[in-house]
Amino acid sequence: MAPGLPTAMDRPHFIGIGGAGMSGIAKILAQRGARVAGSDAKDSATAQALRALGVTVHVGHAAAHLADDASCVVVSSAIREDNPELRRAAELDIPVVHRSDALAALMDGARPIAVAGTHGKTTTTSMLAVALTELGREPSYAIGGDLDAPGSNALHGAGEIFVAEADESDRSFHKYAPEVAIILNVELDHHANYASMEEIHESFQTFVGRIVPGGTLVISADHEGARELTRRLDGSVRTVTYGESADADVRVLSVVPQGLKSEVTVELDGAPLTFTVSVPGKHYAHNAVAALAAGVALGVPAAELAPALAAYTGVKRRLQLKGEAAGVQVIDSYAHHPTEMTADLEAMRAAAGDARILVVFQPHLFSRTRELGKEMGHALALADASLVLDIYPAREDPIPGVTSELIIEAARAAGADVTAVHDAAEVPGAVAGMAKPGDLVLTMGAGDVTDLGPRILDRLSN
Structure with missing residues (x-):
C-alpha cells in the first residue's frame, strides 16, 4: 500500500498553489487527509479543482492568508523572499519546505x-x-x-x-x-x-x-x-x-x-x-x-x-488539439527549447502531409532567449510562417538588449517567414488573415500563449 501522510505536513500552506508542480503535491496531500491551504496570483481551473477537494485557495498574496496554525509553508524556487506570506511564516516561526522536499516525503x-x-x-x-x-x-x-x-x-x-x-x-x-x-x-x-x-x-x-x-x-x-x-x-x-x-x-x-x-x-x-x-x-x-x-x-x-x-492519448499543452474552425486545426505546444520546438514541428510535418504549418511562438525567459535565441529562430524555419510574441518573463527580470528580435533575426537569416507581434490581442486577427482551410496552427511556448488557442478558434469561426 502507498504511504500515509508525512509528519508535519498535516496543515500545509502552499505559496503559488496553482502551479503545475505545487498543485499536484497539494492534491495528493489533500487526498491523504491533510488540511491544505494556499494562495496563487490569480484564480484558475486548477484552483477550482483543488477547492473541490476541500483545499482553501486564496487569490493574491497577503500575510493574512497564512493561518497561524499552519504546520509548514511549501514554496517553489519561483517564490521570492519578499513574498508577504513567506515573511509572515518567518514571524510565526513556521517551517518553510521546498516543493521538492514535500514531494520526496510523499514518495517515502x-x-x-x-x-x-x-x-x-x-x-x-x-x-x-x-x-x-x-x-x-x-x-x-x-x-x-x-x-x-x-x-x-x-x-x-x-x-x-x-x-x-x-x-x-x-x-x-x-x-x-x-x-x-x-x-x-x-x-x-x-x-x-x-x-x-x-x-x-x-x-x-x-x-x-x-x-x-x-x-x-x-x-x-x-x-x-x-x-x-x-x-x-x-x-x-x-x-x-x-x-x-x-x-x-x-x-x-x-x-x-x-x-x-x-x-x-x-x-x-x-x-x-x-x-x-x-x-x-x-x-x-x-x-x-x-x-x-x-x-x-x-x-x-x-x-x-x-x-x-x-x-496515453496526450497531455495538455503537448501537441494538444484545441479545436477546429473554418477547416483550420489549432494545436497547443509547450515547446520552448529549440530541441523541443524542432521535435514538435517535425512531428507535425510528418503527420500533416501537405498542410501548411503556422506557428504563434512566445519565447520563455530572458536568459533562455539570450543563450538560445538563434537556435529558436532556426527551429521556426521548419514552419511555413510564424508570429513571434514578446518574451514571457515568468520569474525573471528583463535583461538589457534581450528581446524577441534575437529570434526573429535568426529566423529570417534561415529563410523563415516571421512577423513580430507585440500585442497578443492582435494574434487572432493576424492568424485569421493568414490561415486557409487545411492549415495547422500551433500556439507554442511555456507561457500564456496557450490562452490564445480558443481566441484564435473564435476568430476563425466568425
Whole structure:
C-alpha cells in the first residue's frame, strides 16, 4: 500500500498553489487527509479543482492568508523572499519546505520512478501513469501538466508505485531516492542556474547517485549528452539503455507514422515487440520506449505494459488539439527549447502531409532567449510562417538588449517567414488573415500563449 501522510505536513500552506508542480503535491496531500491551504496570483481551473477537494485557495498574496496554525509553508524556487506570506511564516516561526522536499516525503515508502531529462519529462511521466492505471496498478503520480482535466496532474493511488517528474532546473531532483530513474536527454538549459554543460553533467551524476541500492537507471543510448553521462558513471548502478543505437539494451527497430499515431517495434531481451503510441512523432515514440524500459525494470511484464501505453492519448499543452474552425486545426505546444520546438514541428510535418504549418511562438525567459535565441529562430524555419510574441518573463527580470528580435533575426537569416507581434490581442486577427482551410496552427511556448488557442478558434469561426 502507498504511504500515509508525512509528519508535519498535516496543515500545509502552499505559496503559488496553482502551479503545475505545487498543485499536484497539494492534491495528493489533500487526498491523504491533510488540511491544505494556499494562495496563487490569480484564480484558475486548477484552483477550482483543488477547492473541490476541500483545499482553501486564496487569490493574491497577503500575510493574512497564512493561518497561524499552519504546520509548514511549501514554496517553489519561483517564490521570492519578499513574498508577504513567506515573511509572515518567518514571524510565526513556521517551517518553510521546498516543493521538492514535500514531494520526496510523499514518495517515502513507495517504489518511486523518477523521470528526468531536459525534454520529455511530462510526457514520459504521463505515459507511465496512464499505462500503469490501465493495468490496474493504481499508481500515485505527480506530473508537470494535466492529463485530461484541470487538476489531473496528480493522484494518490492505492498501489505501491509512485511516478514523478524529477526537475533539474533548480537541482531539486537531488532530493529524490528513486528505485528506477529515467534520463531522457541531457542538454544545457536553465541558464540562470547552470553556467556550463560540465555543471549539468555533475548535477545529473548527483541525481544518478540518489538511486537506491539495487535500483536501475534507464537512459537514452542516442542522445549525446546522455551517452556522455553514461560514460562518466562508475558502473555501480544497473544501467539500461534505449534507443536506435546498435548498442542499446532496448533497441528501437522502427517507428512507423500512422496519422497522429505511431507503430513502434523494439527489440527487448532478444525478441521483437510491437506496440502503438497514440501521439505523433519519433520523440514521443522514444519517450514511450523509455517508459516501457522503466516499467519492466520495476517488474511490470513488457507484454502487458507495451499495449497499455496506447491508452496515453496526450497531455495538455503537448501537441494538444484545441479545436477546429473554418477547416483550420489549432494545436497547443509547450515547446520552448529549440530541441523541443524542432521535435514538435517535425512531428507535425510528418503527420500533416501537405498542410501548411503556422506557428504563434512566445519565447520563455530572458536568459533562455539570450543563450538560445538563434537556435529558436532556426527551429521556426521548419514552419511555413510564424508570429513571434514578446518574451514571457515568468520569474525573471528583463535583461538589457534581450528581446524577441534575437529570434526573429535568426529566423529570417534561415529563410523563415516571421512577423513580430507585440500585442497578443492582435494574434487572432493576424492568424485569421493568414490561415486557409487545411492549415495547422500551433500556439507554442511555456507561457500564456496557450490562452490564445480558443481566441484564435473564435476568430476563425466568425
